[in-house]
């Protein structure tokens with residue numbers, strides 16, 4: 001089932017698009033099934049859950065943190081995380097830089113941009129993004145690398161709205177690439193698109209999609 005889902009999704013994606021299998025809430029057995037089908041990039045939205053799963057899976061799994069990250073939890077994932085998609089403040093970037101330095105590594109990050117009409121979603125707006133990248137505090141960070149942008153579109157059936165949000169993010173990505181990263185080829189990732197909208201996102205220029213339920217099935221949350 002998972003193997004077939006992955007195959008169908010991979011088949012529909014252009015070669016340049018990286019598929020992140022979002023495994024949050026799903027047990028390690030299902031992740032292993034995806035791993036055995038060749039999937040290597042996995043996304044989790046909680047630090048604790050990533051920490052619990054990592055030791056139970058092979059070392060060549062590439063772990064993506066896609067959910068909101070609290071500064072006090074960075075230290076747990078700093079030794080191994082492959083890419084943090086959800087950086088939305090200079091303060092957080094500074095903490096990531098510090099923890100990366102302790103581990104003698106450079107941590108790749110995406111800056112999360114608020115593109116949806118929803119209030120609840122995290123992220124910077126275009127002005128805050130520019131401010132961050134222009135700041136002297138950012139300029140001295142040598143153990144993080146900003147590799148691109150991430151965004152989540154509105155949870156909506158209005159495909160025109162969703163497409164416009166993706167298009168806007170791609171425009172911002174291109175603009176920032178030329179204004180702040182013109183000589184830096186590592187600024188190359190545009191992470192947008194989930195199960196319900198990744199086809200649209202790819203049409204609008206995404207090269208990294210974060211797909212959960214279309215691979216693993218619906219998530220079941222424990223009611224608390």
Ligand SMILES: *Cc1c(COP(=O)(O)O)cnc(C)c1O
Pocket residue numbers: 022024045066067152193194195196210211212213214
């Ligand atoms: C859960 C989640 C996804 C995947 O959602 P699906 O609709 O299950 O594909 C993608 N991105 C983020 C940030 C998420 O939290």
